[in-house]
Amino acid sequence: MQTVIFRTAAPYLASLMVMFSVFVLLRGHNEPGGGFIGGLIAASAFAIYGIACGVTPVRRALYFHPMAIAGFGLFLSTVAGLASLAMGVPFLTGLWTEVHLLGVTLDLSTVLFFDFGVYFVVVGAITSIALALEEREED
Template sequence: MNTLIFRTIAPLLVVVMIVFSVFVMLRGHNEPGGGFIGGLIAASAIAIYGMAAGPTAVRKALKADPITFAGFGVVLAGLSGLLSMAFELPFLTGLWLELHLGDAKVPISTPMFFDIGVYFVVFGTVSAIALGLEDEEGQG
């Protein structure tokens, strides 16, 4: 399925899917969604780009190995849980901070950073698997 139409539309589709995955991840605190499903959507975008352009082009576009994204996500999720222990609270207790930017209030929380960590773990892991399956070097 490597037609000219698919190769032409794939980059646009990838951008739309990545933006949608970030939206789903960020709205997951109050409504359905979250880091897991957002990471799956983003990894699906990477798989689509891999089918259109090849795994070498995807690895070059990512600028880092997908497993690096997964490792960053594990560290971020772990640190968000450890932050509550600095305030003598149990591990993974949610902490909130409200930033006042002009007339708007922007809530920042440790559950949000945990979700971002989950997003990167799922994105990195599933992308690594998809690129490994698409990699031509694995074919004998």
């Protein structure tokens, strides 16, 4: 698998895929996409990077341990749900607000953060699985 072309292309391919995954994540509420799909795309990106260049560079690029990312995602989703409690509505009720930034109106919501959480859990957990399996190949 470690051909020169693949090894050279992989980092760029991976970064493109990660960017695409974020795009898919953000458009998810109104167009096809969302946290699950985005997360899977990002996870595949890291898996490809790992196959091409080995696990160590991926781990360095990620900086955090993948499971820590997943844990953060779960935490984020839960907090997004708990925010509703603070407003006196049932757990996980969506709260919406509009932010005007540079003339563009952004819909911000707890649901968005919940979806971010889903994204991080999927990225973290599946990258972690893929890397763990790839790692064993090296020894």
